[in-house]
Amino acid sequence: MELAIRIFSMAIAAIFVQNFVLARFLGLCPYIGVSKKLDSALGMGMAVIFVMTLASTFTWLIQHFLLIPLQMEFLQTIAFILTIASLVQFVEMVIQKTAPALYKALGVFLPLITTNCAVLGVAILNVQEEYTFFGAILNGLFAGIGFTLVLVLMAGIRERMDKAEVPEAMKGMPIAMIIAGGMALAFLGFAGLQF
Amino acid sequence: MKYYLKLGFVLFMIAAIASGILAYINGVTLPKIQESEKQAQNSARKNVLPNASFFEKDSLEVKLEKDNNPLKIQQEADTAWFEFYRGYDDSKNLVGYTFQAAKYGYSSEVRTMVGLDKDMKINKIEIVSQAETPGLGAKCVEPSFAKKYVGLSKEQLLVDKDGGTIKSITGATISTRAITESIKSAVETLSANIAPSAQGGNDE
Amino acid sequence: MSNFKEFTKGLVKENPVFVMALGLCPTLGVTSSVANGIGMGLAATFVLVMANIIISLIKDLIPTKVRIPAYIVVIASFVTIVDMVMHAYLPALYKSLGLFIPLIVVNCIILGRAEAFAGKNKVIPSIFDGLGMGLGFTLALVVIASVREFLGNGTLLGIQIMPSSYQPMLIAILAPGAFLVMGFLMAILNMLKKK
Numbered sequence: 105m106e107l108a109i110r111i112f113s114m115a116i117a118a119i120f121v122q123n124f125v126l127a128r129f130l131g132l133c134p135y136i137g138v139s140k141k142l143d144s145a146l147g148m149g150m151a152v153i154f155v156m157t158l159a160s161t162f163t164w165l166i167q168h169f170l171l172i173p174l175q176m177e178f179l180q181t182i183a184f185i186l187t188i189a190s191l192v193q194f195v196e197m198v199i200q201k202t203a204p205a206l207y208k209a210l211g212v213f214l215p216l217i218t219t220n221c222a223v224l225g226v227a228i229l230n231v232q233e234e235y236t237f238f239g240a241i242l243n244g245l246f247a248g249i250g251f252t253l254v255l256v257l258m259a260g261i262r263e264r265m266d267k268a269e270v271p272e273a274m275k276g277m278p279i280a281m282i283i284a285g286g287m288a289l290a291f292l293g294f295a296g297l298q299f
Numbered sequence: 300m301k302y303y304l305k306l307g308f309v310l311f312m313i314a315a316i317a318s319g320i321l322a323y324i325n326g327v328t329l330p331k332i333q334e335s336e337k338q339a340q341n342s343a344r345k346n347v348l349p350n351a352s353f354f355e356k357d358s359l360e361v362k363l364e365k366d367n368n369p370l371k372i373q374q375e376a377d378t379a380w381f382e383f384y385r386g387y388d389d390s391k392n393l394v395g396y397t398f399q400a401a402k403y404g405y406s407s408e409v410r411t412m413v414g415l416d417k418d419m420k421i422n423k424i425e426i427v428s429q430a431e432t433p434g435l436g437a438k439c440v441e442p443s444f445a446k447k448y449v450g451l452s453k454e455q456l457l458v459d460k461d462g463g464t465i466k467s468i469t470g471a472t473i474s475t476r477a478i479t480e481s482i483k484s485a486v487e488t489l490s491a492n493i494a495p496s497a498q499g500g501n502d503e
Numbered sequence: 504m505s506n507f508k509e510f511t512k513g514l515v516k517e518n519p520v521f522v523m524a525l526g527l528c529p530t531l532g533v534t535s536s537v538a539n540g541i542g543m544g545l546a547a548t549f550v551l552v553m554a555n556i557i558i559s560l561i562k563d564l565i566p567t568k569v570r571i572p573a574y575i576v577v578i579a580s581f582v583t584i585v586d587m588v589m590h591a592y593l594p595a596l597y598k599s600l601g602l603f604i605p606l607i608v609v610n611c612i613i614l615g616r617a618e619a620f621a622g623k624n625k626v627i628p629s630i631f632d633g634l635g636m637g638l639g640f641t642l643a644l645v646v647i648a649s650v651r652e653f654l655g656n657g658t659l660l661g662i663q664i665m666p667s668s669y670q671p672m673l674i675a676i677l678a679p680g681a682f683l684v685m686g687f688l689m690a691i692l693n694m695l696k697k698k
Contacts, residue, residue, distance in 0.1 A: 126678060
């Protein structure tokens with residue numbers, strides 16, 4: 105029971121209170137870049153959840169079974185980003201071979217996930233917060249869900265925005281930012297929420 | 300096959316050279332980091348208890364507060380060492396105590412160096428490290444903040460919202476509360492284990 | 504293009520943040536104070552210039568297939584150097600910038616310039632390109648941070664500018680404010696460009 109509450113608490117924190125995009129400012133490039141259409145947003149979101157969960161897994165293992173025992177924690181940045189880059193490359197190959205239809209839909213987004221600061225960000229945070237292996241995987245999963253949530257919400261709003269009368273200077277990036285600001289304001293309401 | 304070997308080799312060489320250089324720089328900066336950490340502590344200590352000319356370190360074994368979060372790596376030990384310093388003047392009279400209180404605030408762990416006089420009342424505090432929100436919690440480093448704590452005894456260490464006299468920073472109740480609570484619990488630990496006007500080390 | 508032009512293009516015409524919408528995560532994450540903005544900007548510029556130099560020097564030794572991982576290792580190394588040096592000599596700034604220091608490695612500006620420029624050009628032009636882009640990034644950070652710190656705290660670089668009776672717009676320093684300020688600044692730039 106205690107465990108269930110802790111997991112729930114972590115989920116609320118990662119998805120709402122400290123949302124990776126709106127509160128921590130991680131994952132902004134894809135957030136702004138891929139949120140124009142609902143289906144591409146959903147596709148990217150799914151891919152990110154998958155990569156973030158896997159990345160949390162592997163980076164935790166590398167930190168605890170390689171970097172710490174060999175006292176090479178200073179190589180964390182290099183080790184983590186290489187792990188993530190390899191992971192993305194590998195995931196791309198697997199999807200290409202096993203689900204060509206999915207690859208066609210997601211294909212162009214996958215390489216972008218390497219530079220998604222949310223992925224590297226959650227890997228480093230897992231270490232800083234001293235999560236166990238299980239905790240790290242969960243954190244990666246929830247962070248990804250939080251990212252996908254706001255990405256999809258944003259896409260929904262932007263699709264509507266296309267039909268609205270937006271001032272010329274605001275079209276494109278500026279209005280997207282204002283919308284994001286509005287969403288961040290809404291999510292700010294979760295601040296201090298704790299279980 | 301030879302092609303892939305070449306790819307792997309090039310990558311390996313770059314990674315190896317990079318690791319070597321980084322290991323070297325790590326060797327240079329790590330001691331510097333520890334050194335400046337120590338210096339910051341020393342100067343903070345002198346700042347919060349200016350009447351002391353020298354300090355003697357001591358420590359208390361205290362029960363480690365665990366949050367028992369199954370998702371976080373737990374410490375194996377049940378106790379931890381609470382380190383503090385006794386400050387003496389030139390005639391070897393006890394002037395007071397100093398210690399570092401720490402607690403997670405809004406977005407970071409806030410560490411405060413606290414100086415107590417002989418009667419366990421706060422002489423002065425200094426925020427040693429924090430990364431709270433600039434303009435809000437980060438305002439705790441301003442002199443006006445530290446002034447709020449001068450002369451308070453452990454019973455008075457409460458934020459206004461909790462019935463005390465310490466007025467929180469506007470919009471930064473969480474930060475203020477964390478700092479206050481960390482100082483309060485440390486003073487309580489110290490006063491529970493040390494007779495207020497004891498001179499010298501432990502009697503045991 | 505002359506070296507000077509390589510340098511200036513990064514400042515305004517091809518400003519990485521305002522024109523190319525790259526490097527958004529640190530832009531919104533560290534601009535709550537001008538000091539943080541300058542710190543991050545200069546750190547990123549250092550990594551960008553050094554990485555450009557090394558990549559330009561060894562570009563002919565790297566087989567195309569592994570160039571991205573190779574670039575990543577070079578960039579990550581310099582990021583780690585910046586991390587270690589900052590921790591040792593600028594501890595206060597190090598703590599303020601926090602997670603965003605290692606995240607410099609996934610700053611799309613750096614990998615982007617390595618791929619688009621340093622990997623294809625000689626060393627000297629690469630240095631100028633790196634300097635221009637890096638300083639353009641810094642400029643963008645300072646502009647945004649100035650607005651946020653001024654409105655949200657009444658100060659600039661910690662110096663009180665507004666009279667003490669000024670009630671700061673706290674929202675400017677908090678997460679939503681970052682998005683809103685960014686949106687309005689981009690809109691203003693769009694208006695200026697039309698003229």
